[in-house]
Amino acid sequence: MKKNKFINDLLFFYIPLILLIAFAIFPYLWTFLTSIKPERELYTSVLRYLPAEPTLENYVTLFSKSNFFKNMWNSLLVAGVTSIISLFVSVLAAYAFARFNFKGKTFFLGSFLLINMFPPVLLLTPLFTIMRKLGLLYTPFSLMIAYSTFTIPFSVWLLTGYIRDLPVSLEEAAMVDGCSRLEAFIRITLPLTIPGIVATGIYIFITAWNEFIFALMFTNEATRTLPVALQTFIGQFEIQWGLLTAGGVVTTIPVVVLFMLIQKKLVEGLTAGAVKG
Amino acid sequence: MQKHWSKLIPYILVAPAFILMLLVVGYPILNSIYMSFLDYTLFKPKDIKFVGLANYLKVLSDPIFRESLLNTVLWVVFGVFFQFLFGLILALLLNRKFKGRGIVRSVILIPWVTPGVLIGLMWRWMYDGNYGVINDILSKLHIIDNFIPWLSSSDTSMASVIITIIWQGIPFFAIMLLAGLQAIPQELYESAYVDGAGSWHTFWHITLPMLKPTILISTLLRIIWVANSVDVIYIMTGGGPGYSTHTLSVYTYIKAQKALDFGYSATLAIYLTVMLASVAFVYFKNLNLKEVR
Numbered sequence: 001m002k003k004n005k006f007i008n009d010l011l012f013f014y015i016p017l018i019l020l021i022a023f024a025i026f027p028y029l030w031t032f033l034t035s036i037k038p039e040r041e042l043y044t045s046v047l048r049y050l051p052a053e054p055t056l057e058n059y060v061t062l063f064s065k066s067n068f069f070k071n072m073w074n075s076l077l078v079a080g081v082t083s084i085i086s087l088f089v090s091v092l093a094a095y096a097f098a099r100f101n102f103k104g105k106t107f108f109l110g111s112f113l114l115i116n117m118f119p120p121v122l123l124l125t126p127l128f129t130i131m132r133k134l135g136l137l138y139t140p141f142s143l144m145i146a147y148s149t150f151t152i153p154f155s156v157w158l159l160t161g162y163i164r165d166l167p168v169s170l171e172e173a174a175m176v177d178g179c180s181r182l183e184a185f186i187r188i189t190l191p192l193t194i195p196g197i198v199a200t201g202i203y204i205f206i207t208a209w210n211e212f213i214f215a216l217m218f219t220n221e222a223t224r225t226l227p228v229a230l231q232t233f234i235g236q237f238e239i240q241w242g243l244l245t246a247g248g249v250v251t252t253i254p255v256v257v258l259f260m261l262i263q264k265k266l267v268e269g270l271t272a273g274a275v276k277g
Numbered sequence: 278m279q280k281h282w283s284k285l286i287p288y289i290l291v292a293p294a295f296i297l298m299l300l301v302v303g304y305p306i307l308n309s310i311y312m313s314f315l316d317y318t319l320f321k322p323k324d325i326k327f328v329g330l331a332n333y334l335k336v337l338s339d340p341i342f343r344e345s346l347l348n349t350v351l352w353v354v355f356g357v358f359f360q361f362l363f364g365l366i367l368a369l370l371l372n373r374k375f376k377g378r379g380i381v382r383s384v385i386l387i388p389w390v391t392p393g394v395l396i397g398l399m400w401r402w403m404y405d406g407n408y409g410v411i412n413d414i415l416s417k418l419h420i421i422d423n424f425i426p427w428l429s430s431s432d433t434s435m436a437s438v439i440i441t442i443i444w445q446g447i448p449f450f451a452i453m454l455l456a457g458l459q460a461i462p463q464e465l466y467e468s469a470y471v472d473g474a475g476s477w478h479t480f481w482h483i484t485l486p487m488l489k490p491t492i493l494i495s496t497l498l499r500i501i502w503v504a505n506s507v508d509v510i511y512i513m514t515g516g517g518p519g520y521s522t523h524t525l526s527v528y529t530y531i532k533a534q535k536a537l538d539f540g541y542s543a544t545l546a547i548y549l550t551v552m553l554a555s556v557a558f559v560y561f562k563n564l565n566l567k568e569v570r
Contacts, residue, residue, distance in 0.1 A: 017370045017381075020363065023444065024385050027399040030410055034402065047413040089293040096290035108291055115302050119505045119553065121529040122546040125312060125539040126305035149301035152294050181286070210392035212508040217534055227394040231512060241402050248395045259390045263383045267452055 035059070035245035042241055058246035067221075068247065071229035078143045078225055079208035083201045085148040086155055091197065093152075094159030095185065099168070116153040120213060128217055138220040146218070147208040155200045158269040162196030163189065199265035202258045209255055226251045312543035319537035332544035342545070345523040348435060349504060352524050356442040356503045357496060363443070364450020371451065372458045382455075386448045393445075397512025400441040404428050404513075428514050431521035438510050438522050442503060450495060457491030458484070497560050501553055525549045 034042065035058050037051040062068050096102070097109060123146075131142040166189060174184040212227040219228055230247050233240070259266075316328045336342050371382060388396070403411050406426030415421045427437040461484065469479045507530045514522040516531055523531075529549060533542035 013370060013373065016366060020367050020370070020447075021381060021385065024388065024447070027396075027403060027444070028387070030403060031395075031399045043408055047408065047410065049410075089297060092290040093294040096287040100287035100290075102284070102287040105287075108295060112294075112298065115298055117501055117553070117557065118302065118306060119526060119529075119546060119549050121505070121507065121526050121533070121542075122309050122550055123302060123305045124530070124546075125533050125543050126308035127301070128533070129308070129312075129539070130305065145301060149297045152298060156294060181283070206390050210390070210394075212392065212394045213511070213530060213534075227392050227508075230392075230394050230398065234512075241408075244398055245402065248398055252391055252395055255390050255392070256387055259387070260383060263386060267386075267456070 031245045031248055034241055035249050037242060039240075039242055058242040059250070062243055062246045062250070066229070066233075066243075067224070068229065068250070070222075071224050071226050072250075074140065074219075074223055075209055075225040078140050078147070079205045081140070081144045082147040082151070082208040083204045085144065086151045086204045087197060087201050089148075090152055090155035090159055090200065091190075091193070093156045094163055095189070097156065097160045098163035099171075112153045112156055120150075124214065124217065127214070131218060137218060138223055140223055142218040143208070143211075143215060143225070146214055147204075147211060151204045151207050155204060158200045158203070158266075159193070159196055161269055162193055166192050195265065199262040199269070202262045203266055206255050206258060309543045309546060312540055313547050315540040317538075317540035319539055328540070332541055335541070336544055336548060341520050341523060341528060342525075342548075344520045345525045345528040348522065349524040349526075351435060352439060352442065353500055353504050355439050356446065357499050359443045360446035360450050360499060360503075361492070361496060363447045365454055367447060367451035368454035368458055371455050382452075386452060388445050389448045391445075393506070393508030394512050396441065396445055397509045400437075400444075400509075401428060401513045404437055429518055431518050434514055434518060434521045438513055441509055441513065442506065445509065446499060446503065449499065453491055453495040454488065457488045461487045493560070497557060500556060504549070504553055525552075 033049070033051060036054045036056065037048075038053055038055045038057060041048055041051055041053070093108075093112075097105065127142075127146060128137070131137040131145075136142040136145070170188050170192075171184045174188050175181065179187065209225075210227060211225075212231070215225045215228045216231065219225060224232070226247075230244065230251060233244050233247060313332055314327060314329060315325055316331070317325045367385070371378060371385075403409050404427040406412070406424055406429060409424075409427070411427065412421070412424040416424065425433060427433045465483050465487070466479060469483060474482070504524075505526055507526045510516065510522050510524065510527050511530065516523045516527045520528075525545060526549060529542050529545040532538050532545060536542075
């Protein structure tokens, strides 16, 4: 009986779990291994899985021979400013949705969600034309404006949940003590919402950091962000896979680290809607 | 006076977000509809003219559009179905307590935050016809005899990019469904056991029905997301070889980004939007909204 259970567990639990985890992780592992192989080990007739002589030469070339530092700075600037703008307007809206009952509340909430469903390619050509007319094309501002707006719906959704979970009584007590509504918000609610604000901010940052299709059209050589820079390597170097995978590793590590910090909160926010409705 | 003022507060708070949405999303949507009636190519700014429904008619007789439409159906149906299937299996596995579950749960989500460009690059390298690891593994397992140029042959290109999008979407489903599983009251299972129900029986009669709202919402979100996705295909194949991996989104993007044919691109985008809206509509009509709540 006991042995039976063990075989059962092995077949229906451990083996499928390990296979799925291996499938999820393998591409990253392979990318990393490629990035630390010297070029002569990449293009061999018999594939080597582990590098014989691991090296950082791809990373050195990446930073010394391309504009990767500049691209990184551009990404950081765009994602950072986007997070600030989007957070600012989202916190205000979320506070209204969480704490007030007002005419048209459902309309506003609904339109926020609906607008999120439109295909990004629908916005591409008009936004390009608008940005050009405003003289913002090929400046970081075009991406900051676009990303700030695209991230509003999910940010408002997350933040409304956090604020709603805070007890109203604290604010009310402060207002009884003579605080104005604004003071109560700034001194009581805002500090308590900080964990939620940080999680939402990181979500916005990751989205802006990763975005590619708008960035490809809205930037030029001087303002290129990391995903676009990676893509341009394809043509520029006849696909040097060592360099490309190194670039990929450098681009992804910050995002993964940030994500690990907020993983739990983000998942709670994401699933709350689908489960509770 | 004080009272009137305080009634305005929520509107003032919502205004900045709402105005940004109107300017950066709302207005461009209308602008897109307008552009779809124009013959508007970016590098011929003097030749912009109103052409009525000409773009819409041109789409209907466009063979690339037909191929893209078929590819979109394959991409969405196979992509989302297998994401769901493997996501469900993973969620069921993760619903059990075991050592290291927390770590597995966070690691498994990484594809969800990986830039689409990197996903495309990683898989393009693994699929490489000469030095790719996938060919190497498959030939060592004696599944294939000769190396296959997965992405540069139109017989295998579409299937290959679909496998990549399946890989990308499994974590999303797994996490959504896991949350759904954990919300099912444990008593239901206990009373079923008392009644002598087996694990298949409880799965079909308790787990799946209880999971239905989560399944419906997450598949709809995923269908929309997958149909709209451009970057993975764009990086892996650029829509090729030929038009074999053109989906509607990719076709729309290439028309705008490479051909700079803004009028036609806008028209294609509107076709895509209408199709997605119809899918969403059918979904909501067949799905009792009360059930979801």
